[in-house]
Amino acid sequence: MNKELLLPISAVFSPRIQEHTPPFELWRGLPDPHYDKPEIAKLIHKGLIHLANEGALEIVEPTQRNIKSIICETHTTTYVEYLEWLSAYLSTQPEMIVPKITSIPNMEVEVKRYPAFAFPSIFPRERNVRESKKRLIDLGLFANDTGTPVMANTYEIASLSAATAITGADLIISGKKVVYCGSRPPGHHAEEDRMSGYCYFNNAAIAAQRIYNKTKGKIAILDIDIHHGNGTQQIFYRSNKIDYYSLHIETEGVAPNFGGYEEEVGVDAGIGHNHNYPLRNGFTDKEYFHKFEQVMDKINNIRPDYLILSLGFDGHVNDPLHIGSLTTEAYVQMGRKINELQIPLLIAQEGGYNLENLDDYLVSFLKTLVISYEK
Numbered sequence: 001m002n003k004e005l006l007l008p009i010s011a012v013f014s015p016r017i018q019e020h021t022p023p024f025e026l027w028r029g030l031p032d033p034h035y036d037k038p039e040i041a042k043l044i045h046k047g048l049i050h051l052a053n054e055g056a057l058e059i060v061e062p063t064q065r066n067i068k069s070i071i072c073e074t075h076t077t078t079y080v081e082y083l084e085w086l087s088a089y090l091s092t093q094p095e096m097i098v099p100k101i102t103s104i105p106n107m108e109v110e111v112k113r114y115p116a117f118a119f120p121s122i123f124p125r126e127r128n129v130r131e132s133k134k135r136l137i138d139l140g141l142f143a144n145d146t147g148t149p150v151m152a153n154t155y156e157i158a159s160l161s162a163a164t165a166i167t168g169a170d171l172i173i174s175g176k177k178v179v180y181c182g183s184r185p186p187g188h189h190a191e192e193d194r195m196s197g198y199c200y201f202n203n204a205a206i207a208a209q210r211i212y213n214k215t216k217g218k219i220a221i222l223d224i225d226i227h228h229g230n231g232t233q234q235i236f237y238r239s240n241k242i243d244y245y246s247l248h249i250e251t252e253g254v255a256p257n258f259g260g261y262e263e264e265v266g267v268d269a270g271i272g273h274n275h276n277y278p279l280r281n282g283f284t285d286k287e288y289f290h291k292f293e294q295v296m297d298k299i300n301n302i303r304p305d306y307l308i309l310s311l312g313f314d315g316h317v318n319d320p321l322h323i324g325s326l327t328t329e330a331y332v333q334m335g336r337k338i339n340e341l342q343i344p345l346l347i348a349q350e351g352g353y354n355l356e357n358l359d360d361y362l363v364s365f366l367k368t369l370v371i372s373y374e375k
């Protein structure tokens with residue numbers, strides 16, 4: 001029997017992504033729990049091991065060759081080197097003590113200790129970044145929000161996450177039909193020179209750029225994370241080589257808080273290559289699938305050579321962010337539809353914060369891609 005048919009999916013994964021441990025995020029200036037917890041890495045691993053034990057996929061470690069220069073094909077060198085510098089700087093700094101915010105009067109203030117971290121505090125509107133200034137205060141030049149803390153290992157683990165997508169891209173280039181990249185931290189909110197929304201390097205964009213540079217093929221990115229991928233949109237906004245399709249909750253009050261509207265269609269050569277499908281707050285599965293079908297038709301019409309899927313499970317009805325009402329069956333249905341396209345597929349993991357069942361969502365979704373290739 002042909003081995004290709006028995007092991008149709010490659011999954012790129014490093015257990016070291018659980019070393020990314022953001023302490024908390026700042027929301028309106030106060031510490032709030034950070035949803036991208038290291039347990040998510042463990043659940044992704046658990047799901048992949050389950051599928052590997054069934055013979056449905058093989059797990060591959062990301063390679064570490066040339067990662068920085070490949071990241072710099074998508075992000076500015078100034079940004080990449082600033083994050084590299086800041087991480088190194090934080091590794092020299094002492095622990096930080098943070099009081100736990102409480103509204104209870106006269107309560108004794110609890111404190112928590114964390115390895116050194118940094119948040120941006122100044123966001124200059126007019127930026128003139130000639131070179132990375134390499135000062136702590138410059139972090140606001142490279143960030144959109146205060147949900148994306150930097151720690152001593154942020155550069156290393158964000159690079160590892162990008163390496164996961166780069167290795168996946170190389171597998172696709174060499175002829176693999178379906179590759180899942182267990183990328184964490186996620187990527188789709190990261191712009192060419194700004195971190196935000198838990199994202200530092202845009203893994204899906206880096207993979208798309210890599211595949212384009214090596215093959216010159218037509219590429220479509222489909223983003224089904226429930227948030228708008230402002231970073232992916234920004235990176236390819238002028239491009240007619242890489243089309244971006246996003247289904248997401250309207251951004252009013254939800255990350256990324258600005259943009260994601262239908263009228264954002266691209267600029268210059270990119271006009272007509274950016275496609276936003278915002279959903280109103282409280283959308284139903286029926287409304288979701290109505291738009292999803294439209295996107296599928298469009299992608300089927302342009303028949304890209306490669307499809308990149310930004311896969312987020314944060315629209316699931318049981319996600320702690322409580323944004324969407326999608327069931328596991330809804331994700332399975334999407335997987336089947338995507339599989340029907342029969343276009344070489346690279347999947348980059350984005351959001352999804354359920355700390356109990358994320359592995360089930362992933363297993364159910366990836367199984368839809370195995371079955372048809374087993375025929």
Ligand code: SP5
Nearest residue numbers: 027032147186197198255350351
């Ligand atoms: C990749 C991805 O899914 N990023 C999502 C970033 C979401 N960040 C916002 C999380 C919610 C902030 N907390 C506000 C709660 C008010 N008490």
Ligand code: ZN
Nearest residue numbers: 225227314351
């Ligand atoms: Zn998300």
